[in-house]
Every structure is written in structure tokens, then in C-alpha cells.
Amino acid sequence: GGSAIVVKGDLAKAADAQALIQAAVSEWGTIDALVNNAGITRDTLMLRMKPEQWQAVIDVNLSGVLYATQAATKVMAKKRKGRIVNISSVVGLTGNAGRVNYAAAKAGLIGMTRSVAREFAGRGLLVNAIAPGFIESEMTGVLSSEVEAAILAKIPLGT
16 A cells, blocks of 8 residues: 655665665655664674674664664754664674674664664654564574574573
């Protein structure tokens, strides 16, 4: 019952994130909600992590959120209404071996969310973060069964 558009872009690039928001505004005249859900991993132990592995994750998972949020809040703040939901991760709260870049980005996203919420509360914007635990996906599909079992063992319900 809804409508959608497809916009190709690299959220690690500010111009692409701005173009994404502008495409939505061009199509529907405004933007009411933004869900920042793009994310990548480049897992390896911290001592083995190459600068490009670090930077790629920070660029998409943290900087990309900033760029999309900047573009969206320009529209939302003018009309004094809007919702932003940032998808963080429990890893941003607990850390995880082999994921220092991902944990740093997701922890940074939690701090960014709190700051943006404070900056725009007076303009009627609601900004929240969700920090899900383990979710079966392509990203988690590469984990060994031992790593997956260790993660699931930390979940009180075990699922």
C-alpha cells in the first residue's frame, strides 16, 4: 500500500547521503522519518586490523549516519517534526573480540544519538537508538559455530 524509490549511493560519502535525502524530499515533498540501518563489518583482531578495515567500518557505520542525519534534520527542523532511529548494536555496549572497529562505531553511534536528541529536542525531533543483540543475517552468517554459540550463551533466553 506504500510507495518506494531506489537511490544508489555510498553513505560513507557525504554527497551521496545528501543525495539520498534529497531524492526522498523530491519524491514526497518532505521527510518525516529516517532509519539509519546501513552497516558493514571488517572483522579481525585489533592487532591485525589494517587501517582500511578500521576506516571502512567507521565511514559507513558512524560517519554515514552523521551525513544522513545532517541532511534529514535540515528538513525536519524547519517543520519542527521528525523521527530518527539509529540502529546500533549491543556490541557498542559490551565490545566483542575481533570487532574493535564495529564496537567503536556502534558505541559512537549511541553517543551521537544522545547528542543529536539533545540538539533537536527543542525543534520537535525525536531521536533514538536501538541496540539489538545477535540477529541472523549475512553479517553474522560468517561467524564460526563456536563464536555463535558463545554469543548465544550470553543471551538470557538463549535465542
